[in-house]
Amino acid sequence: MRTMTDILPVKAQAEAVARPTPWFRRPAALWWGWAAALCLLYSTVAVRRHMLLRTTGYDLGIFEQAVRAYAELRAPVVPLRGEGFLLLGDHFHPLLAALAPLYRLWPSPLCLLIAQSALLALAVVPLARWARRALGRRAAHAVAAGYGLSWGIASAAAFDFHEVTLAVPLLAFALEALGRRRWGPAVAWAAPLLLIKEDLGLTLAAVGVYIALKGPRRLGLATAAAGLLGSLLEITLLLPALDPTGGYAHGGNLAETRTSLLGALAHAPLDLLRPETKATTLVLVFAPSALLALRSPLALIALPTLGWRMVSENGFHWGTAFHYSAILMPVVFAGLLDVLGRETNPRNVRASLATVLAVTAVLLPSFPLAQLAQRATWQTTPHLRAARALLDEIPDGATVAASNRLAPQLTSRCTVVLFPTFPVGGRLYEYRREDLPPPTTEWIIHDERTPEAWPYRPGHWPYPLRQQRAELTAAQEKYGYEVVAARDGVTLLRRAAH
Structure with a gap:
């Protein structure tokens, strides 16, 4: 006959099985917790900058005028850019109108700054989820910290508002789908890039090339063609039709400075690295992954953005300031996860993640998140x-x-x-x-x-x-x-x- 002592452990086990897992112990709490914490961090930096009069008409004021127009059911005419200037003729970003309902509820520049913070933070969800599934809980925390504190995201979070932040979470979810070989969802997540900025059709095309190489070739080629054709139509037809001058406003940044095609091709490799600012930026882009992302074919998806920036005549595009590298950070960490997911030695994985965190810590004081530790950030003069x-x-x-x-x-x-x-x-x-x-x-x-x-x-x-x-x-x-x-x-x- 079984005694009460024999029965208690069985009963306790049954109760333990029946008791629901606390929300904070569930896997989803990891990535959503990181997203909430990062949103608060970015919002604090952005709002304090605005309160200190460090935000600018170029660009926060411009985008607020556009979103305000959408919220009032008007065309995005922006007086800061000129009388009757339609902002869709500057960059093609109709998806910006998605923020209009939020702005209608809260008509303030802080609405855009906090929305941007939330978008940048949201991208940590697919990256941390991928890391948790492939490498474990501790690795997921390391990847989330590396992405969330990376200089490319910090620079975007602390400089006004820009349409490209709409693309950051979309691309992160697309990259996670690529990592799971879910080709259809990857295309679905990446397709809206065409409505965020005219050059992001090239990024969509790069996603298509990756799918063609690793998955169904027909879907990949169709996606690549759609991306290329979309960017071509936007740059050659839509933007000139909407621009007051009848041309592509940023075409001058890509003007050819050499007189012969042969000379241009001969000097192209060096031009991508001169001046030295370009080479420094290229290294720093992949530094948050301890350069491991360079071993992943997913790094190819960064090529369109890096390419137009390095050949641009605008010196602002070459450096690490502003928002230009935000779209690259999900690619870098997706590449890191792709490489570490194929690593068979757990010791190498731990060493790599430790290096990622060390690089993050070294770079952190040189970029805008460090402003939170400065006394001037909290003073009203x-x-x-x-x-x-x-x-x-x-x-x-x-x-x-x-x-x-x-x-x-x-x-x-x-x-x-x-x-x-x-x-x-x-x-x-x-x-x-x-x-x-x-x-x-x-x-x-x-x-x-x-x-x-x-x-x-x-x-x-x-x-x-x-x-x-x-x-x-x-x-x-x-x-x-x-x-x-x-x-x-x-x-x-x-x-x-x-």
Whole structure:
């Protein structure tokens, strides 16, 4: 006969089986927990930058004007880019309209900044899930930390808002599907890239090439053709039709500087690495994976973005700043997972992940997430208080010409153009003081404490502040603006009534 002592362990085991697993111990809690934590981290950086007047009209203000137009069921006409300037003629990003319902509920630049933070953080879900399935729980934490703290994502999270962040989670989910050899879902996740930016059709084509090499050839070739044809149509037909000048606005960045095709081909390999900034960026792109991603064929999906950046004539495209590398980080970590998933020695996997975390730790202080540890990030200076006081003087619905760093403080409630270089004919033009076109706005607000070279071309004036002061004087002396208030370098003017 069985005694009570014999029965208790069996009963306890049955209760343990019947008891549901706590939510925080479930596998999904790992990747969704990381996504929530990273969203909070990115949002903190982005919101603090905005509160410190470090965001800009170019680009946060521009995108807010576009999303605000979508939310009000209007075409995305952006006054910061010029009178009647349709932003779809600059880059082809109709999927940006997906943010309009959120903006309708919360009409604020913070809405875009937090939405961007959420999108960047969301990409950790498929990457951590893939790592958990292929390598285990600890590896998933390491991959999530490596991606979440990577410099490419940090640079995007801390610089205004950009449409490319819509592509980051889509590509991450597509890469996870490729890793699981789920070819149809991979194409479905990657196809919307065509609606985010005109060059991302080339990334879709690269996904198609990978599928053709590793999976069903017909599906891969069809996907590659769709990506190439989509980018071609957008660049040669749609964008010129929507651009005020009738051309592709960014075609000049890819202008051929050599006179002969043979010379161009001969110098192409070196041109991809000169100046040295390009070589440094190429190394840093793959550094978060301890360079292991280079051993994966998935790294080929990074080639279109790296290619156009390295051949561009725009020096901003060559470096590590801004948002240009965000789309590359999911590719790098997918390549890492592909390589480690084929590794048979657990010791090598652990050593590789330890190296990934070490590289992440070394690079972290050099990129924007480190701003959270700086005292200045959490201080409100007299200059900030003065600027906000004068911004509050401008009524809702007014038309305003604002300095670059003051513009996004107003775009949710005013019609804003850039001061001091006024947009004319859909493009920014530069003028001497005597040639400056008359301002058309009701208000002007200018901050000389943050005189930026942008939007001036290098060499136009030795000191941009000198021209800005001249243009501010011209507004008063030639065009009848009166100073309403001036505090700590911030000047507020209003057009005199006639």
